[in-house]
Amino acid sequence: MDFFDIIKERYSVRGYKPDEVEKEKLDKVLEAGIIAPTGVNFQPFKIFVIDTKKNKEALEKIYPQKWFVEAPLVLCVAADKSKAWNRPWDGKNIADIDATIVMDHIILAATALGLGTCYIAAFKKYAAIKFLDLDEEYEPVLFTPLGYPDVERTDRPRKSVNELVVYK
Structure with missing residues (x-):
């Protein structure tokens, strides 16, 4: 799939099949995150791969939406501000920016492989910290379910280029 097709194809999936994600696909998704650019290449992040079946109760405390735990996996990107x-x-620390770039690479790679994802920033931080130890x-910084979509894409309206781009 062409890159521009991938970014047009990506959508926030809020319903997943229980089908397992093949190890080869998971490995490609994780590799995409690992090769993401970070400030001065410091790579101040960790990617957590969470088995939903084994951790459903804890995940529900982090983000209490039914569809969040339908996918077989949930990924989390955590950042270390000190690194x-x-x-x-x-003095602006860019750990959150680095982590977001990592998650974006993960999500676009997943889309290219036919997998669904959804950026989750509205999670319960302290429940996540406790669970992830x-x-x-x-x-x-961010979570996403990772699995095969079980819902159709619904297009959301986008503002025009003229509304969002400023030329100087």
């Missing part, structure tokens, strides 16, 4: 690059002129350096 991320900081802009020297204003994160030390104080790491913070969960």
Whole structure:
């Protein structure tokens, strides 16, 4: 699939088949995350692969939507702010940006492989920290279910280029 077809094909999947994700596909998705660019290539992240069947109760406490635990896997990207690059002129730490780029690579790779995903940022942070047993350096940034879609795509309206792009 052409890259532009992939980005047009991707949508937030909110319903999954119970079919397992093949190891080869999972490995490709994880590799896409690992090769994502990060500030100064510091790679201040970890990717957690969570078996939904084994961890359904804990996952429901993190994000209590039925479809979140339908997929066979849930992925989480966590960032370590102490290992991320900081802009020297204003001190901005980019750990969250790095983690988001990693998740974007994961999600686009999954789409290319026929898998469904959905960015989840509205999760319960402290339940996630406890479940993932994160030390104080790491913070969960994003989750996504990973599996085969069981719902049809619904197109959402998008603003026009003229509304969102400013040329100077």
